[in-house]
Amino acid sequence: RKEVEQDPGPFNVPEGATVAFNCTYSNSASQSFFWYRQDCRKEPKLLMSVYSSGNEDGRFTAQLNRASQYISLLIRDSKLSDSATYLCVVVMNTGFQKLVFGTGTRLLVSP
Amino acid sequence: DAGITQSPRHKVTETGTPVTLRCHQTENHRYMYWYRQDPGHGLRLIHYSYGVKDTDKGEVSDGYSVSRSKTEDFLLTLESATSSQTSVYFCAISVSGNTEAFFGQGTRLTVV
Numbered sequence: 326r327k328e329v330e331q332d333p334g335p336f337n338v339p340e341g342a343t344v345a346f347n348c349t350y351s352n353s354a355s356q357s358f359f360w361y362r363q364d365c366r367k368e369p370k371l372l373m374s375v376y377s378s379g380n381e382d383g384r385f386t387a388q389l390n391r392a393s394q395y396i397s398l399l400i401r402d403s404k405l406s407d408s409a410t411y412l413c414v415v416v417m418n419t420g421f422q423k424l425v426f427g428t429g430t431r432l433l434v435s436p
Numbered sequence: 437d438a439g440i441t442q443s444p445r446h447k448v449t450e451t452g453t454p455v456t457l458r459c460h461q462t463e464n465h466r467y468m469y470w471y472r473q474d475p476g477h478g479l480r481l482i483h484y485s486y487g488v489k490d491t492d493k494g495e496v497s498d499g500y501s502v503s504r505s506k507t508e509d510f511l512l513t514l515e516s517a518t519s520s521q522t523s524v525y526f527c528a529i530s531v532s533g534n535t536e537a538f539f540g541q542g543t544r545l546t547v548v
Contacts, residue, residue: 357534368526368539369479412478422533423494424469428478 326351329415331427338434342403346430348413349395357416360387360398362409363429369412372398403434439463442527442540449547455514457543459527461507467530468510469537470494470502472523479526485510486533517547 331348338344350358358375373380375387375396386399396415400407413427439462449455459468470482471494481494483502491502499521501513514521524544528537 359536368541371536371538374536416534418534423481423484424528424530424537426471426479428476 327427328352328417328425329413329427331413331430333428333430335431335433338403338432340403340405340434340436342434343399343401344403344432345400346398346411346413346432347395348397348415348427348430349393350413350415350425351394352415352417353391353394354418355415356418358387358389358396359414359424360385360396361412361414361426363412364409369426372411400432403432405434405436408432408434440527440529440538440540442525442543444543445541446544447546449517449545451518451547452516455517455545457512457514457525457527457545459510459512459540461510461529463529463538464507465529465531465538466507467533467537468504469528469530470500470510470512471526471528472496472521473526473542474523482512482525514545517545519547521545522547 360372361369362372363369379388384401388397410429410431412429441460443458469484471479480496485491485504503511527540530537
């Protein structure tokens, strides 16, 4: 089982749609979680951290479910500019705390 | 944007030659990382550093070595480049091991 798993997509949605991505992780002791966005041929950029209580930043909402070991990202009112790959990131503690990346979920928002 | 610079940005090299990629940061972050990104595999950790002269292996370290003689510089060396090392290499920095990381713009390496 991969340490961090994501549906690769692509998710094709029209502008204005709401779309949700899930990500599961294997290490129940993981404490920190993030969502990154990566545009084609660019570096990953931090989108938001994921807190136990959930957090919201404008149209983006991140949730953590520790019992089921998954995190989610909800995007409301999708924009064309949201088209990108979204990477789920989990901090694993295996003697050293390291960031483990999912392979990403590709989102395509169309007019 | 975090002050991270990777050089070179693009490189084509021949099989069997040594190659060194440089990552330079101006943030004074303690942790630095080298990742490679390939289709279908996502980002995989090659080596990381948690301080000057303190480095350790990641999950795909074979064929790579690193050095960190100053806080701001983290070098990745391909000792004898192979075609399987054709990839996009990203450097990242973070304040600590469990905080978010910030990435450089990447180095696109082609081994022919």
